[in-house]
Amino acid sequence: MAGFNKVILMGNLTRNPELRYTPNGTPVASFGLAVSRRFKQGEDLKEEVCFVDIVVFGKQAEHCGQYLSKGNGAIIEGRLQQRRWETEDGQKRSKHEVVAQSVTFMPKRQDGGGAGGGEAPVHDDPSYEFDEQA
Numbered sequence: 369m370a371g372f373n374k375v376i377l378m379g380n381l382t383r384n385p386e387l388r389y390t391p392n393g394t395p396v397a398s399f400g401l402a403v404s405r406r407f408k409q410g411e412d413l414k415e416e417v418c419f420v421d422i423v424v425f426g427k428q429a430e431h432c433g434q435y436l437s438k439g440n441g442a443i444i445e446g447r448l449q450q451r452r453w454e455t456e457d458g459q460k461r462s463k464h465e466v467v468a469q470s471v472t473f474m475p476k477r478q479d480g481g482g483a484g485g486g487e488a489p490v491h492d493d494p495s496y497e498f499d500e501q502a
Contacts, residue, residue, distance in 0.1 A: 373447040375466050377420060378474075379403035381440050385424075387433030397429035398422065399436070401444060401466075421465040422446075428471050441474030 382400035389395055404417045422444055424432050436442065446468040454460055 375444070375446055375448050377401060377403050377444045377466065379420075379441070379444075381436055381438050381442065382419060384437050385429075385432045387429060394425060395427070395429040395433075397424045397432040398465075399432070401442065421463065422468055423449075423465055424468040424471055428468070432471055435473060440476070443470075443472040443474065444468045445470040445472075 379401040382402050385397040385399040387395060387397045399422050401420045401422050402417050403420060404415055406413060406415050408414070444466060446466045448464060449467050450462055450464050452460065452462040
């Protein structure tokens with residue numbers, strides 16, 4: 369049976385994007401995203417926050433590094449991925465992260481929040497998507 373792996377998240381960056389390059393020169397950006405949900409429990413309004421690690425490749429990674437900063441809002445579309453590795457002392461580790469295929473920058477808040485400067489461009493057109501094989 370074929371599987372389906374699609375994730376859509378909207379939240380705020382918890383840290384500035386970290387931009388680096390693979391040995392073959394492909395840009396890679398990683399950052400954290402806080403996704404909150406509000407719900408009512410009895411008479412109380414509660415908020416639950418989920419923290420998700422995001423990885424972006426290609427031109428989008430460079431744009432994320434240039435235009436996004438901690439506190440900015442973003443919509444992420446991508447797939448869930450599990451990475452596994454072994455530490456130097458032999459312990460097995462793993463983590464889940466979202467590999468973004470599309471990042472849409474949300475407008476900056478008018479209350480002075482976010483990094484200075486003008487509006488960040490919105491990159492949500494299909495021609496902007498990256499090719500993971502590159």
